Amino acid sequence: MAGNGRVMKLNRKSVISYNRSKVKVARLKQFMKEGEDKMLETKNYQFWFCTGSQDLYGDECLAHVAEHSQKIVEELNASGNLPYEVVWKPTLITNELIRKTFNEANMDENCAGVITWMHTFSPAKSWILGLQEYRKPLLHLHTQFNREIPYDMIDMDFMNENQAAHGDREYGHIFSRLGMERKVVMGYWADADVQEKIGSWMRTAVGVIESSHIRVMRIADNMRNVAVTEGDKVEAQIKFGWEVDAYPVNEIAAAVEEVSKGDIDVLVEEYYDKYEILLEGRDEKEFREHVAVQAGIEIGFERFLAEKNYQAIVTHFGDLGSLKQLPGLAIQRLMEKGYGFGGEGDWKTAAMVRLMKIMTAGMKDAKGTSFMEDYTYNLVPGKEGILQAHMLEVCPSIADGKISIKEQPLSMGDREDPARLVFTAKEGPAIATSLIDLGDRFRLIINEVDCKKAEKPMPKLPVATAFWTPKPNLQTGAEAWILAGGAHHTAFSYDLSAQQMGDWAASMGIEAVYIDKDTTIRQFKNELLWNSVAYRK
Ligand code: MN
Secondary structure: HHHHHHHHHHHHHHHOOOOOHHHHHHHHHHHHHHHHHHHHHOOOOEEEEEEEHHHHHHHHHHHHHHHHHHHHHHHHHHOOOOOEEEOOOOOOOOOOHHHHHHHHHHHOOEEEEEEEEOOOOOHHHHHHHHHHHOOOEEEEEEEOOOOOOOOOOHHHHHHHHHHHHHHHHHHHHHHHHHHOOOOOEEEEOOOOHHHHHHHHHHHHHHHHHHOOOOEOOOOOOOOOOOOOOOOOOOHHHHOOOOEEEEEEHHHHHHHHHHHHHHHHHHHHHHHHOOOOOOOOOOOHHHEEEEEEEEEEEHHHHHHHHHHHHHOEEEOOOOOOOOOOOOOOOHHHHHHHOOEEEHHHHOOHHHHHHHHHHHHHHHHHHHHEEEEEEEEEEEEEEEEEEEEEEOOOOHHHEEEEOEEEEEEOOOOOOOOOOOOEEEEEEEEEEEEEEEEEEEEEEEEEEEEEEEEOOOOOOOOOOOOEEEEEEOOOOOOOOOHHHHHHHHOOEEEEEOOHHHHHHHHHHHHHHEEEEOOOOOOOOHHHHHHHHHHHHHHHO
């Protein structure tokens, strides 16, 4: 991401001297588009495929091992089920080679993780030093080259050559002995479900690697007296690698004021082309002026964030300095481009939104990832759910159908009526996550939810909304969420699974609790109690 940030900065310089000529307009549009692409561009990540064996079996056997693992790698890459490339590595048979390979994986900045598989038996003491020095995500693929036992021809040579059932147990033992986190996936390598599990883990691994590139800009402190959005920023950097820095709000406001009228006009045109305008009796000219304020904020904020290499931002409606409006439409569009966001100074959620956006980068048919907030319940039997929204800042990536611009007064704060994008969210399964600081540790709460259409339109509600029923049902889901200490703010996504986020938390060495179809309050309370002991420092 640091590299991408630098590229963005250079691109930006090329448009500073914007004027009204058509060429320049096209260039500004291209620059905005590039900003969009860059924010969710990950490195050309690769995953190394390392097969374990030893020199006990002779060269012919080792030649087969290498041939088989190469074929697996080729077919995994050809499957279309993996978001990143797998790179074959020579069979690991000695302590020295194992240690060297893992250290090379550490140093290779394109390597986001290692996939290991013991085709034969590989004595696990050989792996101790290499694994101890390894610092990236690891998947233990427990598979076998042949699908079926070859009943007619099987002999001891075949058994010795194809003994993952044996070798992978020896190998797995040493991780457990070392207390090391790793993902284990078992199944036949050519099966789509196994390949999809590998692909899903790859996104978790990229989240682990990218986490340490997340920098959150705070242009406002945490909202006064609010507890759940607070946290230990030093501990967050130790655990997750996040840099969370404060800037005076008027520095970014100055960047907004520097945006030329020409640039603003181009972007307002784009808004008016792209979105439906809901005047609702307001003066057309004044409406457009208010929209233009958000366009200036979008451009100014994006330039300021890119120049200083931040990928997430928090605002606070009560601390806007010389900004004329609470950033609404502007923040919504920045989120859509890939920036993390948290309201009222909530830097933990801002970082999580960014993390989840980068984890889903490049996903085909992605349905969206957003900052979200629990607002109001529907408690009608059979129709239970939580209406989700925020004051303004919901990411349009989750929108279903048309998106409109509205202007309304805020009931809080003291600024102009801000322009915002309004829409309703898609239907389908999703996850809502909340990262909280319990004082002695972080806990990630992961709730599976079913997003639905609200039963009726809400014409007087001037914000984007989602409506969901948490699993296993509203009562148990909300009770468990509250018992776990989950926030009213969430990082929400249709495109990640609870397992992916739980695996990310495990890699980060923090507690994760799942609220899903299997949750009961009695079991959940016990889990929280046991975790409080397990995670005691
Ligand atoms: Mn809020």
